[in-house]
Amino acid sequence: MPKHKTKSDLPQKPCVLCSRPFTWRRKWARVWDEVKYCSDRCRSDARRQTIGHEQQSPQTTGISRGQTSR
Template identity: 65%
Template sequence: MARQRSKSDLPTKICPVCERPFAWRKKWADCWDDVKYCSERCRRRRTQASSYED
């Protein structure tokens, strides 16, 4: 039986909307390079966040 990785060993990214770090998830195993947002909520709010930066 394989040993579990600790959460601190997983790769992380920073969400551009909420600016919080989020960790790799098994469901993102095939598309981790394409993942930009930590949640569906942040993905939907991406246009609002970019308008605040101006």
């Protein structure tokens, strides 16, 4: 009978957002290379941050509110 793997034997990698290490899960077996975040919270926070940056793009182009580019 084969030995069971303990949690410490499973691969780990750090979360892109919070840098906490998280462990491989069976449901991630096919997409382990694509998994970036340790939780739904980190994934949704990352989306909020990217959406916030997209909304600020007119300010970074030098056009303030109320002005139009000519």
